Amino acid sequence: MIKVLGVHLKDPNFPVVIVDKIKAFLGNEDIFEHPENYTDLIFEMKAEAALITGNSPYAEVRAVVDNTDDTTIPCSTIRVWVIGILFVVALAFINQLFSIRQPQIVVTANVVQLLCFPVAKAAEAILPNWGFTIFGTRHSLNPGKFSPKEHMLITIMASVGYDYPYTDNIIWSQYLPQYFNQSYAGHFGYQILVALSTNLIGYGIAGVCRRFLVYPAYCVWPASLVTIALNGAFHTDKNIAVPGPFKKIFTISRLRFFLS
Secondary structure, three states, rough: HHHHHHOOOOOOOOOOHHHHHHHHHHHHHHHHHOOHHHHHHHHHHHHHHHHHOOOOOOOOHHHOOOOOOOOOOOOHHHHHHHHHHHHHHHHHHHHHHHHOOOOOOOOOOOHHHHHHHHHHHHHHHHOOOOOEEEEEEEEEEEOOOOHHHHHHHHHHHHHHHOOOOOOOHHHHHHOOEEEEEOHHOOOOHHHHHHHHHHHHHHHHHHHOOOHHOOOOOOOOOOHHHHHHHHHHHHOOOOOOOEEEEOOOEEOOOOOHHHOO
């Protein structure tokens, strides 16, 4: 609890009520001398410690993200790379084509997350189980049921490739006669090198900053929670009964509720 208080004392995402209870727990010496008088507070601190140790300290993350991983579920499969690359090419083409339009039209990665599911399920039903083995690992056209890991990998590919490069406006400014009128900016070699250099610098800085922006538990990215929740809705078989108004119990799945 001392470590939790040190990390989350000024954390705006951590519940203030829990912080106050931790302060009351650590600042009361009588708790350690007469623990039988504070059973409820001690039990709550133990529960909070167990949650933080084995899961995320945030209730919103715990509600969406699983804290376990099934390593037997396939992820990097042939159908994932084929479907993912096709969608990335389509999104990149559409967004680049309409990038100079006002108002601008942008197709985001969530569209791919929705559309790739029926495409992948069709591939699951149609493709034969043909494959080959490399270094003891079998790669098949149809490794079985379309998994949530495959779905998420396609979504990640789309989220990385759907946007046009940062150099888009730079190239327009260089090439157009009313600006710098630099004809070499229209050559494909120059454009691809400038685009790759700026993007790779960004990815390199992101990799250096992982220990500050990714690994700490208090780095919560709300947009990622939305993507994970939608991915879970497509692959969750559980139908948990939820109480509704007028004492009615709803058992509809998240996928059926989304489709309706």
